[in-house]
Structures are given as C-alpha cells and as structure tokens.
Amino acid sequence: MAEKRDIEINSRADTMDLMNPDIRPWPVTPPPDAEWVMANTYAKRKAEDFGKWCEDNLRYEYAFGKPEALQGYRFLCCGQWRLGNKFCAALLCEAGAEVINIEPPEGDPLRKLTPFGREEYMLADKFTGEKCGIDFLHEMRGQKSVTLNLESEEGRAIYQNLAGQVDGIIDEMPPGYMDSLGLGYRHFKKIYPNLVYCNIAVRGTWGPYKDKVSKYGQWTLEPFGGCANSFVHNTGFPQDQCPRGKGGDPCRSGVWFADYVAGEQAANSMLAALYWLKALGGEGQFIEVTGAESQMDILDFDIGWYGFNGSIKARTGAWDPNLNQYEWNPCRDGYMMIGGQTDRLWYRIGMCIERDFPQFGRLIHEDPILKEMGARNALAMLIKTYTLTTRWLRDINRIEAEQKLMEYEIAAGPILFIDEVSEFPHFKYRPWVCTIDTDHYGTILFSVSPNNYQMRTPHRVKVMGRPLGFDTYEVMQRYCGIGQTRVNELKEKGVI
Structure with missing residues (x-):
C-alpha cells in the first residue's frame, strides 16, 4: 500500500510540473510565410488579387503605423468584481482612447481571481513579486490603473476633478452607489453638461426588482444576468427535456458571457452618444446597459416563439430545432x-x-x-x-x-481545442493569436482585437493590464496637479 501511495504522490508531482505556468515557446511551429500563402492559396483562387489586396491593407503588423479613431478621447472607468466595465474600456482603448481605471487602494478583487485558487497560475510582477490573475490582465488591456478611496472626502474630490477632464464615464458599481457618494451623473451633469455617463447593471438601476439581488450579488453580473433572461435555461441537453420546456438541468456558459455582451453594448452605446454630441450638436447624457437585457437580445427566437403560441421553446442544447443536420x-x-x-x-x-x-x-x-x-x-x-x-x-x-x-x-x-487554436496555421498567419512583451509580466499570449482589420483606423492592443496603482502618480500629476509629495501623503492616509 505504501508503494502504491508513493506512486500516486509522484504522479501528482509530475502533473504539477507539467502544469507549471511558465510561458511556453510560441508558436511551437512557425506560421506559413507570405510566399507559401501566395503560391498555395491566392494563386489557386480566381479572386487572388482581392485576397492579396486585403492582406496588404489589413495585416495586424501594419496597424501600429496608422491613426486611431478615438485618439484624444478620454474615459474614466469604475467597477469591482465585474468584467463588463473592463471589456468596454478595453474596446475603447484598442480604438485609441485613454482610459483611467479606478481601483480601491487594496485593488479590484478580480486581480486575485485564479483557477482553483492556485497562486501558481497567476503572473508575478518582475519588480515587486505581486501576483495577478491572467484574466484580469487580459481584460484590463490598454487601461491605466489608478488607486483611489472613494469613501474618503479627498478621494471623492479627486474623482470629481478627473470626471471633468474626460469625455465619458463607465460605471459598473452597484445601482445608486456612485450617486450616493455625490459622484453620479445627476451631480456631474450640472457642472459637466457634455459628459456621457454609462452605467452597466445586472437588471437595471430602476424598476421593481432593481434591488432584488443579494448584498454580494450586487457586485456580480454573471450569472444573474443569464439566469434572469432565460439564457442559462436555454442551454442544456435535449434528452433532459420534458413537455412544456421546463424539464432537465440548465447549463451556464463557461465564460462570463453576460458581462462581455453588456460591455460591448456599452461601448457601442457610448460611441453613438458621443457621435450625437460631437457631430450633431447634442449634449451629454446618461446611458444604462444591463447584462440581462443585452444577452436577452441574442436569444434567437425564444421571445417570439412564446408570443406566437404561448409555449416555451424546448431546450435543445447544441441541436438546432430548425435544421438537421x-x-x-x-x-x-x-x-x-x-x-x-x-x-x-x-x-x-x-x-x-x-x-x-x-x-x-x-x-x-x-x-x-x-x-x-x-x-x-x-x-x-x-x-x-x-x-x-x-x-x-x-x-x-x-x-x-x-x-x-x-x-x-x-x-x-x-x-x-485551445492549443490547436493557438497553433492553427491560419490563425497564426493573420494572426488571431499573438504574443505581447510586457515590462512587468513577461511575454503573454493573447487574442488580437477583432476590430483590428480596418483599413484606415485599425484597433490594436498596445499594452496589457498594469500592476495595481501603476499610473497613480502620473495621473495625479497630469490631470489633478498633485505632486509626488502630496501623493505620498494621500497614500499614507489611505486615500490612494
């Protein structure tokens, strides 16, 4: 028995060695070169000129020498335990905007989010040793990290100062929280009438059930959004189904899907509001985006089906009731x-x-x-x-x-599988996946922005997430006129 136990322990140790988070060389095999693609892809197609023309104008490597559509725009972002605000901010950053992300002095709890709670799956800052989850770094791409205690009077004054120097604010704090601090749109519109303010919520900031989420659930968008709109119900195995569509077990998405859908919708809504303001002579406005409703918008024909005959569309899992196969x-x-x-x-x-x-x-x-x-x-x-x-x-x-x-x-x-995606010749050639060298966390493999493929103003990822408070001194000096000595004093007081 002891010998068997030793074998099991050694096996587990070997498994841990195999799961060492050190960055593996990428790509394992090089992507096809341009000459090979020309000879084996474009030359075999009637529209070979079109494919070559697209590549000459849209390649990822060419993006960094082109202008950015949102160059000169600036946004303020605030939210904890949520990915919607960070995904929205990242999309704006990729288009050239500057985003200042506000975190509490102790940091957004998402920084510590790691699979199975294992710190060895986190990346360590080369200079301080402070560890951060890979997911947080990916979704914080392009954004500046500034720490600020909004519960303090001085912290609120600094935040209000920053609000007056941005084009828009992304707020994903619990409904009414920023308003209760005197930092909501109702307060800012009086002094900053051109401010575009977007709140990302679970079920919304108004209505009879706006507060019907637990104290801790207020800080999370997923999975409550997907549960509230039937998205989670809609996913599952068809053999679990019973009459009237309510049998069996549902299945939530493996990723925080409602967060990402809400974040993208928020970015879209803010750009539309800014266009109305800048190009059409409008004014600033308040925007609300909810995870539940954003996800509900892509529920296929579930709502229409219920309105059609009053029945619940059966759970079909990955099957499609419209098509076979x-x-x-x-x-x-x-x-x-x-x-x-x-x-x-x-x-x-x-x-x-x-x-x-x-x-x-x-x-x-x-x-x-x-x-x-x-x-x-x-x-x-x-x-x-x-x-x-x-x-x-x-x-x-x-x-x-x-x-x-x-x-x-x-x-x-x-x-x-994800390793095959990372090594797929087509995805490496375009590329859909790529590496970025960071000063603090080494080389990170990431997915290229899907908005990169624009001829004139392509989006691009220039930096990944930064260490906690990395940009605090710069932002305080540049936008608030607060020097290093005063910043250190505020740090001692717990304001930043």
Whole structure:
C-alpha cells in the first residue's frame, strides 16, 4: 500500500510540473510565410488579387503605423468584481482612447481571481513579486490603473476633478452607489453638461426588482444576468427535456458571457452618444446597459416563439430545432461540426457517409419522414440522424472527416481545442493569436482585437493590464496637479 501511495504522490508531482505556468515557446511551429500563402492559396483562387489586396491593407503588423479613431478621447472607468466595465474600456482603448481605471487602494478583487485558487497560475510582477490573475490582465488591456478611496472626502474630490477632464464615464458599481457618494451623473451633469455617463447593471438601476439581488450579488453580473433572461435555461441537453420546456438541468456558459455582451453594448452605446454630441450638436447624457437585457437580445427566437403560441421553446442544447443536420458530433479524436441546412447539403452528407457506412443510406434516405425538410427536424429524427452520423465518425479523426465532407462541398469543420487554436496555421498567419512583451509580466499570449482589420483606423492592443496603482502618480500629476509629495501623503492616509 505504501508503494502504491508513493506512486500516486509522484504522479501528482509530475502533473504539477507539467502544469507549471511558465510561458511556453510560441508558436511551437512557425506560421506559413507570405510566399507559401501566395503560391498555395491566392494563386489557386480566381479572386487572388482581392485576397492579396486585403492582406496588404489589413495585416495586424501594419496597424501600429496608422491613426486611431478615438485618439484624444478620454474615459474614466469604475467597477469591482465585474468584467463588463473592463471589456468596454478595453474596446475603447484598442480604438485609441485613454482610459483611467479606478481601483480601491487594496485593488479590484478580480486581480486575485485564479483557477482553483492556485497562486501558481497567476503572473508575478518582475519588480515587486505581486501576483495577478491572467484574466484580469487580459481584460484590463490598454487601461491605466489608478488607486483611489472613494469613501474618503479627498478621494471623492479627486474623482470629481478627473470626471471633468474626460469625455465619458463607465460605471459598473452597484445601482445608486456612485450617486450616493455625490459622484453620479445627476451631480456631474450640472457642472459637466457634455459628459456621457454609462452605467452597466445586472437588471437595471430602476424598476421593481432593481434591488432584488443579494448584498454580494450586487457586485456580480454573471450569472444573474443569464439566469434572469432565460439564457442559462436555454442551454442544456435535449434528452433532459420534458413537455412544456421546463424539464432537465440548465447549463451556464463557461465564460462570463453576460458581462462581455453588456460591455460591448456599452461601448457601442457610448460611441453613438458621443457621435450625437460631437457631430450633431447634442449634449451629454446618461446611458444604462444591463447584462440581462443585452444577452436577452441574442436569444434567437425564444421571445417570439412564446408570443406566437404561448409555449416555451424546448431546450435543445447544441441541436438546432430548425435544421438537421446542424450540430457537432463526437469522432475518434474530438468533435466535428456538420451543417446540412438545405436539401442539397442534406443529401450530400448522406452520400458522403454511406460511401463508408452503407447502413446510413438505407436507414436515412429510405425513411419517408426524412425526405421533407420540416419533418426531419422532429426530435426523433434528430436522434436518428445524429446517432448514425456518430456511428460513422467514431472510426475516423477530424482531419479525415473534414477531407471526406469537403469532397462533397459540405459545410463542415472540426471543433478545435485551445492549443490547436493557438497553433492553427491560419490563425497564426493573420494572426488571431499573438504574443505581447510586457515590462512587468513577461511575454503573454493573447487574442488580437477583432476590430483590428480596418483599413484606415485599425484597433490594436498596445499594452496589457498594469500592476495595481501603476499610473497613480502620473495621473495625479497630469490631470489633478498633485505632486509626488502630496501623493505620498494621500497614500499614507489611505486615500490612494
């Protein structure tokens, strides 16, 4: 028994060594070079000139020499335990804006968020040794970190001074918190009439249920937003379903989806408000964005379905009740997505599969119910189709399946794991993933801004998140006229 226990302990130690958070070399294999792409991609297409023209104008590396659409704009951001405000701020930073992110003197608790609470999965500041979660650094990209105690009178005075020097404020504190401190839009509009103020909330800052969240839940947007709008209910396995759509177990998204949707909507709303102010002669205004409603806007046809016949759309998981096939299925080395949303694709899928698995053709193409597009979307037909498809896929890997399906011009593609995404030749070439060298945390792998691919004013990531309070001295000096000696005094008093 002791020998077995020693083996288990050594095995766990080996596993921990394999999970060492040191940055691995990237890429493991180099991306294709431009000459190879020209010869093997563009030259084989009729529209080769268009592909080459797009690359010449949109490549990521060219972005840093081009102007920025929001150059000269400045924003103030305030929020704890939330990603919506940081994602919104990051989007504005990538477009060229300057964002000052206010954290309490002890730091945003999200800095300490790390998988399984393991500090070894955090990045340590090269100079101070202070550790920070990778997720926080990624979502704080481009933003300045300033510490300020808003509960103190001096801290509030500094915040009000900063508010007068920005174009907009992103507020994701609990509803009414900033207003109770005299730092809300109602106070600022009297002295800063052109200020655009955006509040990101869970269910909203007004209405009968605005406060119906626990004391601690007020500080979180996810998962309460997704629970309140049925997004969480809508996800789950169809075999768990019962009549009227209320059976089985729901499943929330693995990421803080409501936060990100709300953050992007907030950035969009603020830009629209600024356009109305600057270009159309308007004035500053208050904007409210909620995670629940932002996510509800992308719930497919759930609301319309309920209004149509008063029933709840059944939980279908990854299946689509409109289409058969339109789903991932397990294969030998992972999962394969196949789309058969038209009769043409449907029968081509059948011809492809029955070439290796004749039983598919006999059981599928000879079934009269499956000959009609609408009828084949019934649950029993979906089960039959996917069961037989998986029977074919289980003996082949994703590359083989993709090659076979592409021969029949079928919409199909493998589901990639994150290591495969990072090493996928296409994503490395454009690139969708890239590295950035930071002064404090070393080299970090990150996803390139999807708004980068603009010809004139591409967005770009210039810096990742900074250490706590890294920009406090600079911001206090530049915007508040407070010198280093006074900043040190305020630091001693707990104001910053």
